[in-house]
Amino acid sequence: MNQMDRSLLALREMDILSAGDSPVHRLHPAAKLLTTIAYIAVTVSFGKYQLSSLLVMILYPALLFSLTGIGVGTCLRKLRFVLPLVLAVGLFNPLFDRATLLTVGDVAVSGGVVSMVTLMLKGAFCLSASFLLMATTPIDDLCAALRRLHVPPVLVTLLLLTYRYVGVMTEELSVMTDAYHLRAPGQKGIRFAAWGSFLGQLLLRSMDRADELYGSMQLRGFSGSFAYAGEKRFASRDAAWLVVWVLVFALCRIFDVTGVLGTLVMGGNR
């Protein structure tokens, strides 16, 4: 199996995950989408030194992992290429912000370290929430939800076709990579000199495939916008899910829930 086949499998694994069955899978896509948007908006709105307040935001992804049965390991595996980039965003903060913000025991912790950890957590939380949305909602349902939220059809169709087209491109790339390596034994990767013709061929082949696919869609009545098969009714439990979570997020943002819990626990210990 070459790298392309693995990528293709990874892509299809998301389709399989999203076709699963759990209380979260059964929710209306629009409810999940709006909850995720609210979650991301609240998470990124925390100040750079509000580390302890931010910690409570782990509640949402943690509960979703538990309700869906999707492993945290699966999420980490899927995000292994993006997570380091997100985590690297705040890497230089400790160099620029050296003022001591707090002390843990005898150790002084600078503002830079706190803001770095805050940034890293924000990134990790937002990515895991996005992953959970994708892993519990088929792309067609997600697009149907976007249409329901009046996102322009052109954008939605573009999103859906891009998602599908990545698979088509990867399939073509996989076939070409196999063909290349069968006639270039022992060679690691593709020779730089062959890149031009390789990419040119890939473009032409994927254009042909895309043309065939589009033809097939046209022949079955496609005229620019999808008639989504999976449109569900927005039920009261979907509304409840959205409203409760938005309230929880708002409470977490307004009050320092972690601080309050800490005080209660510490107070109880005294």
Add this chain to the structure above:
Amino acid sequence: MIRFENVTAYYEKDTPILHNVSFAVERGEAVGLIGANGAGKTTLMRALLGLLPHEGRITVDGTEVTKKTLPEIRRKLGFVLQNSDNQMFMPTVYEDMIFGPMNYGLSREEADARVDAVLVRLDLTELKHRHNHKLSGGEKRMAAIATVLAMEPEAILMDEPTSALDPKNRRLVINTIRELPETKIITSHDLDMIWDTCNRVILLDRGTVVADGASQEILQNCGLLENHRMELPLRLYGR
């Protein structure tokens, strides 16, 4: 039902692939389109479906194939592509089957009923919720036929329906095609399959119709076939 009158079709204006092709297919007929590579079989189908520009007149039930009439024409004609991977673009068989009916404005319930009826008819019920990428070649071909039948077309066009199938799946597809009551136009190099499924054959060579008649008459004419870069069906070699 389908009529070609002096049709010339092309990918590029200067180099036509079909030259003045004329023939008619009546309702309920099963017509095999045969010819060597580059004879124009697929081009003919694509022109009929409005996927290629053409000159001359193509009509389906009296309606001329023009840009304006394409939705109506395509509703009547189902096309099974040679490469099922290009036909099946949704994640599951069910979603692929429901795609056409939903585009034509059917309600979810009506489309569901159609899908179920077709799956039962083709004995493919167990494929309904399978992921397309996990289907075998034979299953994928049958599923591709099912997606087209779900649209309830009046005529079915098939491009090399038995290519790249093992003998068992090939036989399964042939039996399925034989049992379809719809008008059929099938292109293939598999002349044994054409023998089994079609009562009429049109032989194309370099974009023109060189023979049109009963299947057994044309498919047993060794001289005619060899003159046009074809061979007798394998079943006739032992005779």
